[in-house]
Amino acid sequence: MAGIFIFSEDRALAAQLLTPALELKAALGEPLTVLALDAAQATELSTLGADKVLVVGDSATWIEGLGEPLAALVAHASVVLVGGTLRGKHLAADVAARLKTGMTTDAKAVRIAGGKLVATRILYAGLAVCDEELPLPAVVTIRARTFLAPTTTTAAAPIEQAVAKADARVTVESVTPTSTAGVDITAASRLIAVGRGFRAKDDLKLAEDLGKVLGAELACTRGIAEDEHWLPIERYIGISGQTVKPELYLAVGLSGQVQHMVGCRESKTIVAINNDERSPIFEAADYGIVGDLYEVLPLLTAALRK
Ligand SMILES: Cc1cc2nc3c(=O)[nH]c(=O)nc-3n(C[C@H](O)[C@H](O)[C@H](O)COP(=O)(O)OP(=O)(O)OC[C@H]3O[C@@H](n4cnc5c(N)ncnc54)[C@H](O)[C@@H]3O)c2cc1C
Known part of the structure; x- marks a missing residue:
C-alpha cells in the first residue's frame, strides 16, 4: 500500500486538496498523485507539490462513471482525498465501496496517528466536533474552502495520460451551466x-x-x-x-x-x-x-x- 491521491472535478477545490495531501505525504513519506479530469487541470495542478499527475478524462467525461477506473488507479493507495461536491461524494462512495474500505465526508482536518487516518468532522450542525479513525486505505471528502491552496509553486510534476474508461452507459451530450442571479x-x-x-x-x-x-x-x-x-x-x-x-x-x-x-x-x-x-x-x-x-x-x- 502506498501513495496519496487527490481528485476533484472542481478546479479550485482540487488545488485546495493539495494542502492536506502534502501534509499526509510528509507524515506517510509516500508519493502524492493528482488525478486530473483533463489536460488543462493537469497543467494547472502540476506545479503545486505533487509527484505525478494522471489525466483521467476529458471535458466530455461523466464524472460519476469514473468509479471503476479510479478504483483501479488507487488500488494500492493509503489515502484518497476527493473534493466534497455532490458529484465528488457520489464518486468517493463508489470508489470506497470498490476498494472495500472506509470513507468519511466533509473532513475539516486530516492527520495520521497510530497508522490510521484521523479525520476531524463537525457534527450536529456545528454543536460538536469529532475525530474519526479510519484504517488505511481511507477515502475522505473535503468541502470547498476548508483549506487554502498551496501558495508556493514547485517544478512541474510529470503529467501522464491514464487509461480511465468511464462507464459508457451514460454519456454527456451537452453541458448547460446553472444560471445564478448575480455574483458568487x-x-x-x-x-x-x-x-x-x-x-x-x-x-x-x-x-x-x-x-x-x-x-x-x-x-x-x-x-x-x-x-x-x-x-x-x-x-x-x-x-x-x-x-x-x-x-x-x-x-x-x-x-x-x-x-x-x-x-x-x-x-x-x-x-x-x-x-x-x-x-x-x-x-x-x-x-x-x-x-x-x-x-x-x-x-x-x-x-x-x-
Ligand atoms: C433542518 C434545518 C436546516 C436549516 N438550515 C438553515 C440554513 O442553512 N441557514 C439558515 O440561515 N437557517 C437555517 N435553518 C433555520 C434556522 O434554524 C433559523 O431559524 C434561522 O437561521 C433564523 O433566521 P433569522 O436569524 O433570520 O431569524 P430569527 O431567528 O427570527 O432572528 C431574527 C433576529 O433579528 C433580531 N431583530 C429583530 N428586529 C431587529 C431590529 N430592528 N434590529 C436589530 N435586530 C433585530 C432579533 O433579535 C433576532 O435575533 C434551518 C433549520 C432547520 C430546522
Missing part, C-alpha cells in the same frame, strides 16, 4: 448577512447602501431566501445553504442559530448588529452592536462615507 458570494471577501430583523423587502436597501460603501455583497438567512423570497437562494448561508469564509461577516438582524452559523463560523471577523443582547449571534461575534438595525445601519453608512 462564496468568493466575496466582505458579506453583509441579513435576517428576519428586517421587516420588509424594501428595507434591505439599508444593507445594500452599507454594502456599497463597504464593498460588501449581501447574504442572508434561510427564511429571507426560502420563505420571503427577498433574495435568491444562492445567497443564503448555513447547513443547507452556502459555506463562506470572508474577511468580514456583518450579521444584521439575524439571531445566529447553529444551522446558520455552521456556514459562516470560519469568517475571519464576525460583527453583529442585533437589538436583543441575549441573541446567540453575540456569542459568535468578534464585535457586537446592541441596537435597532433601522437606526444603526444609516448611522454606520453615513460614518463610513465620511
Whole structure:
C-alpha cells in the first residue's frame, strides 16, 4: 500500500486538496498523485507539490462513471482525498465501496496517528466536533474552502495520460451551466448577512447602501431566501445553504442559530448588529452592536462615507 491521491472535478477545490495531501505525504513519506479530469487541470495542478499527475478524462467525461477506473488507479493507495461536491461524494462512495474500505465526508482536518487516518468532522450542525479513525486505505471528502491552496509553486510534476474508461452507459451530450442571479458570494471577501430583523423587502436597501460603501455583497438567512423570497437562494448561508469564509461577516438582524452559523463560523471577523443582547449571534461575534438595525445601519453608512 502506498501513495496519496487527490481528485476533484472542481478546479479550485482540487488545488485546495493539495494542502492536506502534502501534509499526509510528509507524515506517510509516500508519493502524492493528482488525478486530473483533463489536460488543462493537469497543467494547472502540476506545479503545486505533487509527484505525478494522471489525466483521467476529458471535458466530455461523466464524472460519476469514473468509479471503476479510479478504483483501479488507487488500488494500492493509503489515502484518497476527493473534493466534497455532490458529484465528488457520489464518486468517493463508489470508489470506497470498490476498494472495500472506509470513507468519511466533509473532513475539516486530516492527520495520521497510530497508522490510521484521523479525520476531524463537525457534527450536529456545528454543536460538536469529532475525530474519526479510519484504517488505511481511507477515502475522505473535503468541502470547498476548508483549506487554502498551496501558495508556493514547485517544478512541474510529470503529467501522464491514464487509461480511465468511464462507464459508457451514460454519456454527456451537452453541458448547460446553472444560471445564478448575480455574483458568487462564496468568493466575496466582505458579506453583509441579513435576517428576519428586517421587516420588509424594501428595507434591505439599508444593507445594500452599507454594502456599497463597504464593498460588501449581501447574504442572508434561510427564511429571507426560502420563505420571503427577498433574495435568491444562492445567497443564503448555513447547513443547507452556502459555506463562506470572508474577511468580514456583518450579521444584521439575524439571531445566529447553529444551522446558520455552521456556514459562516470560519469568517475571519464576525460583527453583529442585533437589538436583543441575549441573541446567540453575540456569542459568535468578534464585535457586537446592541441596537435597532433601522437606526444603526444609516448611522454606520453615513460614518463610513465620511
Ligand atoms: C433542518 C434545518 C436546516 C436549516 N438550515 C438553515 C440554513 O442553512 N441557514 C439558515 O440561515 N437557517 C437555517 N435553518 C433555520 C434556522 O434554524 C433559523 O431559524 C434561522 O437561521 C433564523 O433566521 P433569522 O436569524 O433570520 O431569524 P430569527 O431567528 O427570527 O432572528 C431574527 C433576529 O433579528 C433580531 N431583530 C429583530 N428586529 C431587529 C431590529 N430592528 N434590529 C436589530 N435586530 C433585530 C432579533 O433579535 C433576532 O435575533 C434551518 C433549520 C432547520 C430546522
